[in-house]
Amino acid sequence: MPGILDLLADAATERATLRTIPGPAEPVTLAQVWRRSADAGRYLAHRAGRGSAVAMMLTTSADCVTALIGGWRAGLCIASLPTPARAVPMPEYAQQIGAVLRLMEAKLLVVDDEVASAIPELPVPVVTFSQTLSGWGAKTADEAGSFVQFTSGSTSTPKGVRLSMEAIGENVRALLDGVASPDPLVSCSWLPLSHDMGLVGMFLAAWAGQRHVSPGGLVLIRPERFLRRPSTWLSACAQFGATVTAAPNFGLELALRDLAGCASLDLSALRVCIVGAEPVRAETLRRFAKELAPLRFDSDALCPAYGMAEASLAVSAKPPGKPWNSCHVDTSALEMGRWQESGPGEGTTELVGLGAPLPGIEVAVGGEPAAVGEVLVRGSSMFDGYLGGADPRGADRWFPTRDLGMLRDGELYVTGRADEVLLVAGRNLYPHDVEEAAARVGGVRRHCTAAVAYGPSDYAIVLERPGKLVAEEELKRLCRAVRLEVAKRIGIGPAAVIVIARGSFPRTPSGKPQRRRLAAQVALPDAALELAMHFG
Template identity: 30%
Template sequence: MNNKSLWSVWTNHVENKPEGTAIVHWVAGEEPFVWTYKNLLDTAEKFSRIVFEKGVKQGEVCAIIIKHNPLFYPLYLGISGAGALPAILAYPNPRLHPDKFRQGLAGMSQRSGLDHIFTQREMEPVIKPFFEQEKSTVKDLLFPFEFDIDSVDTVIQHEKLDKIRSKVNDDQPVLLQHSSGTTGLQKPVVLSHKAIRQHVDYLGKNLKLSPNDKIASWLPLYHDMGLIACFHLPLVFGIPTVQLDPFEWVIAPDILLDAVSKERATLTWLPNFAYNLMAEKVRFDDLEDVSLASLRAIINCSEPVRAESFNKFSSAFTAIGIKDEMFSASYGMAETTFAVTQTEPGKRPHELVVDRGKLSQGRVELPEGDVVTRTCVSSGNIIEGCNVKIVDFDRREVNAESVGEIAVKSVSMFDGYRNYPEKTAEVLDDDSWFYTGDYGFMYNDELYVIGRKKDIIIVAGKNVYPEDVEDALNKMENIIPGRVIAFGEEDNVLGTEQISVVAETKLNDNNDLKTLKTNIIKAGMGIDVNIHSIYLVPPRWLIKSSAGKPSRKANKERIINKNDKSVWS
């Protein structure tokens, strides 16, 4: 067998520490289920054999749509062990309309070329109509929890599987993950064995990982931060990971703190809003005997990092062991496997107070005199194997201390979006620089991320395209077609953006307006988007851009800055 495939890395752990803990599957209020390396890989081997016998071929993409379940992990590894590419998709939120979910699947299928779907029986009525469509690429719908894994005898060698594994070279793809985005518009990123291994190697060095480390995570595994940092990194490095259910965490965020305390976890990754959510929502009397003293880094990634969020978290949890030096930050994306920068563990990320006015003009200048300031938080130094440059609109590198688009290069770079050459050409140049669409600057060799080139709204770490929200609302009764805009509005309490919409309507009765507002929220729910603020305005209120369409920027400013009496919210 090729000793560089991820399968061989995982099986090496079985040889070196068969009874070592690989994964702790956490369910609130229950005894956790512990996978040792031996049990995990034995079960993965069984799944590999079943998957192979069911006709899954090397290189085929296997979508996994299942809830938090202990069998998920060996299934994922088993698909990989059969030479196929696991691709984790989000289990649909109950409120997402089945048609919308199927549309999303169709969009993903078109780009990702999904070959098989592994799911739970309860999803059959939802997925089957999509699977039966003429143009569907999906060959079969499989229900892995119904596989008779106990009957699989792994004592005898499986020659065909052994042959597949022996031929794997480390440039071959090992998984498919989707860049963050609205379902159906997410871009598929294929990563190789080498990309994952090298990334883990470099990021591990940067984080000073040791065999004593243990990761705790509530992050969904369809997101790069959950999948790479909290799943692949520990599995490759050989340290335990404690996996919580994201659906449980959003209802009871204290379960992460409980898991960290009981498992004595040392590392966790959080998007910025999670610091605020836990500081605001966790109640001290739910934290009996909880100590966070085992943590050495709580890494903020996936949203712009806010100093205030660190302060809130610190104030809330100092009494149970949180120290300033535990705070950490990183900048990453699916296209580079994950991290591009990382702050030094054991030191709170640097904060830089700059002149806000100058910053909006693209200059990084320290404040002089009585000016409005902005505190920017460092996302850290560039990790080994990566390179960063800041460029202008023409993609020319800008001078030091100037703001521009962040472009990155990495040894763990993707080869382009699968089946999406036009999108790849937009973001990847001939010299392998990836243009991220994020704005930022370098200061003292550290990267500061301050915003985005496009109108994408990042709600609690999830990217939402305003066009999707506008499309969903434009079809609604009592909204003037084409007269809706959606934008992101800062929620300082929760440390994230929330979705706001402005819509023109001819209604003026208060009860009618309230009903329309409820219907707008429902329309958002149909596409799995939470619309937080709704501003209903009379006809011809929205400012148009030069192209004749309502301008998001101008109308956002009008809403936020002016107290217009014709706005009903």
């Protein structure tokens, strides 16, 4: 089957455009990007050497994606470096990047013009995306390169996932066949290109999908623009008539907090809104649909999905045009690893269905019937192993995801991650359930809250200090309220509620809390904590 480069070449028309926000007033056509990518490929092959590895810090710009495609066309191995996680000091980040560059034996690092002047000394030459467009170097025939995508690092050190052009192409085809191919296909995304959902889902698939539809295009918003002003996303969707978009659960939450001034928007064109990359909350989906109903948003456009870098991106997704599903299960049974369905009410957990496996992908759940087990995945879009040679798959090629879940009526439901389950008093507590309970307390921000292991058999809740300056006594009241709310809803209160400084809550580039990093951070004897309240 043809790889991603064949799909991009077939869809590189003058009719479809690429627009970046912020960016030039006039968009570029996909045909222009494709032609310029040949220049970038010549430059990169000349500087790095044919068949070499080149690292890139992918940012939202036409020059960046042009260089990326050019590197692939020149037969290079392109590695998308993880961008700095929130609250990680630059010297520490430089150390991480240096280790990655040495591991992959990269000959060159390509960055945005703005980053080039600020980046510390590294063991390889640094050039900018704009420099690659000079076309310097001998003309070469197209040959397929490869890609290294780093995992999010929410539960461990980011791992380099080795992907072929064929695997990425298979996943893009599966996405287009199963979810995202309205006519016209106009995509709008604020997701970082350094994340698989942003790159594969909202850039490569949106480009490849232009082949068989009416003239459309891609709108890419810089993530920092969205985080500063979340309404930018929905405004751009309305302005450009977006038919496809995507966001993690926290992105929907942020958008809901910035709806002032959005009353006149028309979102009736949106046919697909993929929601994934982190646990999907039924309450969030309902609120999003309700608040956006006056803007003519169709709730059936919401498509909860599941994926991972090891599968190129997407594993399962609910198709558009019909309601999403959810299921209530007994919380106590779930904590014991059993799947026991129940009606809604106290003592139950509502889980959102993440759709059936996409074409070419198989999903299984290990363990006994009626028990929650590890989610296993295999298929034609799977990776070639990790950077450094490790591959956890056996002869049957099933990939153990470390996610826990259940298949119900052919649809995948994920309950949590095996790496993160908190064993407390003989019960398995899922961090996101604890965090959801804590976020019910006024003043607590859901995406700046984490439940982490604390000592050999306890857990703590870590909060980022609220935005408004509050006295210590107010913080203590907040901590006590959090413990009471969590104890009421979960049944076991935390041993401690810890408040850390504003801006110091570590998250992955895609917004997930780095729970292991937090656990290590608060366990240090000299940890700089705003407040730590311990409970007997």
